[in-house]
């Protein structure tokens with residue numbers, strides 16, 4: 334069975350690359366579209382190198398966010414995306430877009446939510462001096478990093494903190510956790526509990 338997904342990016346696209354390398358073309362999962370919020374997003378070249386269709390939906394070109402998101406949604410639907418993956422997409426999507434793809438948008442965030450939502454999560458965690466950090470994949474609702482949690486992975490942070498090495502640690506975990514979540518969703522192993530939509534039931538994958 335085919336499971337077309339779309340990926341939204343704003344920058345480097347290393348999470349997109351992890352998806353291209355480890356889920357694209359496997360178990361029926363196909364990345365059919367990559368959209369960027371900035372023409373300069375380096376991830377666009379990664380998608381093109383993999384033969385995936387790309388487009389840019391920048392507020393610089395269409396400052397009316399409602400119109401921008403409507404056009405983005407049309408483009409994703411035309412390509413048949415069943416799941417929209419936010420992989421370093423650095424903008425908020427309008428409530429209308431979230432409703433249009435309700436329950437079909439996931440995001441990866443470099444913190445153990447609900448701690449440190451929003452921008453600069455890694456810096457926030459370091460400034461706070463946390464001993465345990467982590468990564469969350471969650472469904473997207475109309476809040477900021479507030480939707481139901483699909484997967485989390487934690488790790489300990491050493492006392493002597495080299496910022497670059499610490500960032501690398503977060504990315505390594507992201508590059509494992511996001512593909513795992515996408516595979517589980519595509520396999521129908523992820524269900525939101527109807528009686529309590531905060532709770533997400535995930536069938537074991539190993």
Ligand code: GRF
Nearest residue numbers: 345346347348421441442443
């Ligand atoms: C990741 O840390 C992601 O969690 C955050 O932005 C970063 C994007 O990195 N939202 P990349 O573009 O996937 O390399």
